[in-house]
Amino acid sequence: QDPCSFVLASASVAPSAAWVAADCDGDGVVNGTECNDMTDPLDPCDFENGSITEPVTADQSDCGLCPDLSPIMTILPGNIAGISNVDVAVKVNELKNFDTDGSLIRVRVPFDPRYVFTWDPSLTMAALVPVQNSEWNYQGVFLGLYHEWHYNGSGGIILAGDDRAFGFLGVYDPQNTDGQTTFTATIVPTSGGECIYTNNTDSERLVYFE
Numbered sequence: 283q284d285p286c287s288f289v290l291a292s293a294s295v296a297p298s299a300a301w302v303a304a305d306c307d308g309d310g311v312v313n314g315t316e317c318n319d320m321t322d323p324l325d326p327c328d329f330e331n332g333s334i335t336e337p338v339t340a341d342q343s344d345c346g347l348c349p350d351l352s353p354i355m356t357i358l359p360g361n362i363a364g365i366s367n368v369d370v371a372v373k374v375n376e377l378k379n380f381d382t383d384g385s386l387i388r389v390r391v392p393f394d395p396r397y398v399f400t401w402d403p404s405l406t407m408a409a410l411v412p413v414q415n416s417e418w419n420y421q422g423v424f425l426g427l428y429h430e431w432h433y434n435g436s437g438g439i440i441l442a443g444d445d446r447a448f449g450f451l452g453v454y455d456p457q458n459t460d461g462q463t464t465f466t467a468t469i470v471p472t473s474g475g476e477c478i479y480t481n482n483t484d485s486e487r488l489v490y491f492e
Contacts, residue, residue: 286324308340331379331442348477350378351440353389353467355484358409362454363491368397371411371449372467374433377481379442382474387433387440389448390468393423397465399452408449418448433474440474456490463488 285298286306302314307326311333316323319330326340327347354373362368372389376382401420405413417435424430431448433440440446466485469476 305336305339308338309342310334310336310338312336346477347380348378349376349380349382349440349442349474350478350481351375351382351387351469351474351476352377352481353469353484355465355467355486356409356411357465357486357488360487361489361491362456365453365455366490367451368454368488369409369449369451370399370465371409371413371447372431373411373445373447374440374469375445376440376443376474378478381442382438382440382476384438385473385475387438387473388470389431389433389473390428390470392428392466393426394463396457396463397452397454399450401450405449405451408451411447411449413447413449415448417446438474454488454490456492458492460491462490 285301285304297313303312305312306323309326309329311319311321311329312335313323315333315335316329319333321330322328326342327345352375354375356371356373358369359366372391374387374389403415405415407413414435417433419432419434421430421432433446435446464485464487466483469482471479471482
């Protein structure tokens with residue numbers, strides 16, 4: 283009888299030592315560790331990446347096992363009167379506990395002629411957020427539509443669960459008007475090998491008065 287052929291919810295006795303040491307779903311994590319991690323030892327897509335100790339033998343092509351990058355946009359201040367300094371920080375977070383694959387990580391921020399900044403590759407703090415500008419290459423403005431940055435730190439890899447940020451200090455000119463606008467950061471889909479694109483954008487609102 284196959285010890286891996288059973289309904290997990292129906293198990294009523296303690297498993298054998300052989301079963302605990304086996305890897306029923308082939309995801310590289312032994313059954314005993316999966317129980318401790320509260321993942322399913324019969325599901326090759328349900329496991330903790332840091333618990334892999336055995337060769338992965340399962341077909342995981344449909345598991346979506348890839349990095350997930352998501353940005354957090356921060357501006358300071360959020361309300362201004364007249365021509366004012368506005369600091370911006372963009373933090374790129376890896377959410378699924380997988381290293382990015384070394385392919386190019388690209389981040390875009392829409393161009394607004396009312397906001398002017400000078401890129402400082404040595405900057406370490408913006409909008410009260412620690413930033414690593416030395417690890418990002420500013421590419422300039424494309425087609426008059428957006429600014430773009432490329433990540434160049436640590437072999438181009440953002441480690442599992444880590445985050446890397448960049449920022450800039452600029453001046454916003456309301457041009458004698460009242461209103462509001464948004465600062466938006468977007469991670470270009472497939473950056474770093476990521477495959478979840480529903481959380482690739484974040485925005486903050488700036489309210490301005492003449």
